Amino acid sequence: HLQRSGSYKVRGMLNRVARLVEFFGIDEVRRRGIITFSAGNAAAAYAWSGRAHDIPVEVVMPAKAVPAKIAACKAYGATVHLVEGHMGNAGELKSKLVAERGLIDAHPFDDPFVIAGHGSMGIEILEQIPEVDVVIGGLGGGGMLCGTAVALKELKPEVRIYGVEPEHSDAVKQAVDAGRIVSITPNSVADGLGSANAGEWTLPLATRLLDGIVTLPDDEILGGLRFAMERMKQVVEPAGAASLAALLFGRIPVGTGDRVMVILSGGNVDLPRIPEFFATAKAVPGA
Numbered sequence: 356h357l358q359r360s361g362s363y364k365v366r367g368m369l370n371r372v373a374r375l376v377e378f379f380g381i382d383e384v385r386r387r388g389i390i391t392f393s394a395g396n397a398a399a400a401y402a403w404s405g406r407a408h409d410i411p412v413e414v415v416m417p418a419k420a421v422p423a424k425i426a427a428c429k430a431y432g433a434t435v436h437l438v439e440g441h442m443g444n445a446g447e448l449k450s451k452l453v454a455e456r457g458l459i460d461a462h463p464f465d466d467p468f469v470i471a472g473h474g475s476m477g478i479e480i481l482e483q484i485p486e487v488d489v490v491i492g493g494l495g496g497g498g499m500l501c502g503t504a505v506a507l508k509e510l511k512p513e514v515r516i517y518g519v520e521p522e523h524s525d526a527v528k529q530a531v532d533a534g535r536i537v538s539i540t541p542n543s544v545a546d547g548l549g550s551a552n553a554g555e556w557t558l559p560l561a562t563r564l565l566d567g568i569v570t571l572p573d574d575e576i577l578g579g580l581r582f583a584m585e586r587m588k589q590v591v592e593p594a595g596a597a598s599l600a601a602l603l604f605g606r607i608p609v610g611t612g613d614r615v616m617v618i619l620s621g622g623n624v625d626l627p628r629i630p631e632f633f634a635t636a637k638a639v640p641g642a
Contacts, residue, residue, distance in 0.1 A: 463496065
């Protein structure tokens with residue numbers, strides 16, 4: 356949440372853009388432009404990455420996306436298309452624009468180079484905390500945590516990794532349980548974890564590498580957000596607080612003496628809604 360564009364996602368998007376330039380050549384990528392769809396954080400990361408390479412970027416976002424995230428994408432120079440409804444509708448418009456205008460399709464999470472870029476987080480975790488036992492992270496489409504898990508499990512197989520989703524935005528858990536991609540209509544205050552489905556790349560990785568996926572109601576997620584702001588002095592959005600909330604509310608099986616690492620992935624909070632978030636937050640037990 357302290358990185359460029361306000362989330363970890365700039366890691367994966369910079370890697371994806373770099374590979375596009377390597378494959379097509381910078382002139383071709385600049386001529387065609389890049390397009391993605393996102394609730395905000397992936398869009399902002401692509402917008403920032405495109406600006407760093409002087410590449411035009413277009414993003415499709417739900418009209419109800421956090422205003423600050425829309426403003427950030429525009430500030431980074433992206434053209435923003437807003438659509439009514441959920442992320443599935445944004446994905447449909449993105450595909451339509453790719454077909455009509457020849458834009459380069461850059462997926463927000465289900466892409467091997469995006470996943471690999473996010474994997475740098477797993478490497479850094481072990482560099483900084485080699486004795487880590489448990490890692491907890493949020494799951495939207497699964498790109499960040501799956502990439503992190505690939506690196507962690509390769510370098511330290513005994514690390515336990517848990518994913519966290521909102522109760523009503525649990526596309527990855529439903530897919531893992533069903534053994535196939537399941538389409539849902541996400542509905543949670545944690546918009547950054549609001550993917551309509553898992554991905555062709557992320558589903559098998561999540562199935563193989565994650566030690567568990569837990570879901571939380573919104574009031575517990577907001578309890579984590581309030582705890583982070585009041586007690587840790589860290590400004591995070593609901594999606595960034597979900598992993599912390601899962602630990603604080605006892606959803607993750609940790610033992611006495613376990614060294615636990617929580618990923619706070621997303622700091623682009625809708626500031627005018629903080630009083631509302633605090634008012635509806637569930638109190639953290641024992642805090």
